[in-house]
Amino acid sequence: MGLFNATYRLSEQIDTDVVEGERLARHTSYRIGGPAALYITCHSYHALRRTMEVLLREEVPWVVLGKGSNVLVSDGGYDGAVVTLGREFSRFAFAEDGLTVTAGAGAMLPRLVNEVYTRSLSGLEFAVGIPGTVGGAVSMNAGSATEWIGALVRDVVTYKPGEGIRHYAHDDIAWSYRTTSLPHDEVVLEATIELAPAPKADIRERMERLLTRRRRTQPIGSATCGSIFKNPPDARAGALIEGCGLKGFSVGGAEVSSVHANFIVNKGTARAQDVLEVIRHVHGKVKEAHGIELQTEVKFLGF
Template sequence: MSDQLNLMENMPEVFQGLRGKVTPNAPLANVTWLRVGGPAEVMFQPADADDLQDFLKKLPEEVPLLVVGVGSNLLVRDGGVPGVVVRLSAKGFGEINQISDTRIEAGAACLDKRLAAAAHLAGIGGFHFYHGIPGGLGGALRMNAGANGAETRERVVEVHAIDRRGEKHVLSNDEMGYAYRHSGAPADLIFTHAVLEGYPEASDAIKTAMDEVQHHRETVQPIREKTGGSTFKNPPGTSAWKEIDAAGCRGMMVGAAQMSPMHCNFMINTGNATAYDLETLGETVRARVLEHSGIRLEWEIKRVGTFREGQMVQKFLGRML
C-alpha cells in the first residue's frame, strides 16, 4: 500500500465533520468470512444514510471506492484495497420494520437470517430462504441472492440507494434488472435499504420451511468452516458442484485453501490460507472444469483489491497440480 495516496493527510476536508467511524489502514481479513486479505487504505463506517451522502458529495471521483457488507461472499487480495472501503454498520443500516400486512422495510446491513426471522414473526411468507443465506441484504439485492428455489427478485418492491456523487435514488423491481445471481443496477449505487413484499402465511408453515432450509445447510454445506459460500455460479443446465466433482477437484488443495470435500463448490480456508492460495485454487478449478467439460465456470465470490508483488493470479491456470 506504500504507493497509494495518503488520503487522510492529502484530503482532510473529505473526512471532517463525519459522524461515522473512519479507520486508516483497516484490516479487512477481520471482516471477511474467509479471513484473508490485506488492509483497506481507509475504511469509513457511516452513521446513517445522510452521513454517507455527505461523505460521497465530498469524495473526489478519482478516489477508488468499494462497498463491503458482512464479508460473507468476498475475497480480499493480499495487497489490500486502495482508496476508501465503505462498510455499512448494523447500527446505522440494519433496522427492520413491518410497514404493512405483507411488506417489510429493511436496511442493507440487515443479516438475511434476521430478515427471515422478522418475516416469520410477522406472519409474512416468502422469506424463509433467507434463513439459509450467510450474508446481508445489501449483497442479496446486488447479486439477486437465492436459495432453495427462491430468489431476492421475487420479494423486491423498491430499493433505495445513493450514487457516487451523493445523489439519492429509488429503483423499482424492473429497474434493478435482475437475472440469475445478477443485478443490472448501476455499479456505483450503494444500497441503503429496501421495501420487500411477501404474502400472508401461517407461522407454523413458515417455521417448517425455515427448518427445512437449516437442515439442508447443515447436512450438505461446510457451514462451520471459514468459507465464502458458493464459489461459482451454476452454469445453465447443470450445477457447479457436479462439474467440479466430475473434473476431479473435490478436496483439491493449494496451500491451506481447499475445495470442500463435503460440498465441492465451497472453497474453504483450512487454517492459514492466503488470498493468493484461494484465488489460485479457484482459477485452477476453472481450468480443470473447462478442460474436462468445456464449461466455463463464473465466479460467484467477489474478488477485490490488489495482488501482493510477485503473486498475481493468472486466469485459467493449466494443469499444474
C-alpha cells in the same frame, strides 16, 4: 489520490468512524485479506453523502462492503476506501398492511428472516442460513437454486455519489441469476419487500427443512465465501467439480470442500493467492473435462 486529505476531512465528521490500515480479514467470512487504506463506517445518510463527496473530490477509489460473505480480498489489501453502512441503515420498518417491510441495506439478512418469521410472514424461508446484509443480497439477487430475493422486492432506493437518491421499482431492475442491473457506482440504501401471511408452524417447518439440508450439504461453520462458481445452464457447478475428482484438492491453506465441491475452505492459513490458484485449477479442469467455462460468483477486491 488525496488519501491524506480525505482522512483529515473525514475524521472530523459526525456519525462517521474512520480507521486507517484496517485488515479486511477481520471483515470477511473468508478471514482473508490485507489492509484497506481507509475503512469507513457511515452511521447515517448524511454521513454517507458527505463521505462520498470527500472521496470523489480527493479522487479516492471506494467500494461498499456488507459483511464480506461473498468476497475475496487480495493479500495486499485495497488501496482505497472501504465504506460500510452503520446504525441508520440497519433498521426495519413494517407498513400498515403488515405484509410489506422496508429494510436498510446494512441490516443483517438472517435477522430479517427471523423477524418476518415472528410475524408469520412467508417468502424469505429460502434465505435461512444465508449470511450477509440486505443490501448485498439485493445487489447480487441472492437466493437458492430456485428462489431469489429479487422476486420479493417491490422497490429499491440507492444513492449515486455526486447526484443523490434514486428510486427503482421492481420492473426497473433486470433480475438475473446472481446479478442485477443496479449500477455498480450506486450504493443500495434500502429495499422494500412484499411477503404473504402464512401459519407460523408451516414457515418454521420449511425453514428447518432447508437449514437441515444446508447443514448436510454445505461446509457450514467453515471459513468460506459461499459458492465460488455460478451454476451453468442445465448443470450444477459442484457436481462438475466433484466429477473431476477435485474434492480435497488444496493449495496452501485453501481446499476444495469435501462436503460441497463448489466451496473452497480456508483451513486456517489460506492466503488470497492460495484461493486464486485453487479457483484457476478447478476452472481449468472443468473446462478440460466438460468444455464448460465456469463463471465465478465470488467478488474480488484489490486484485
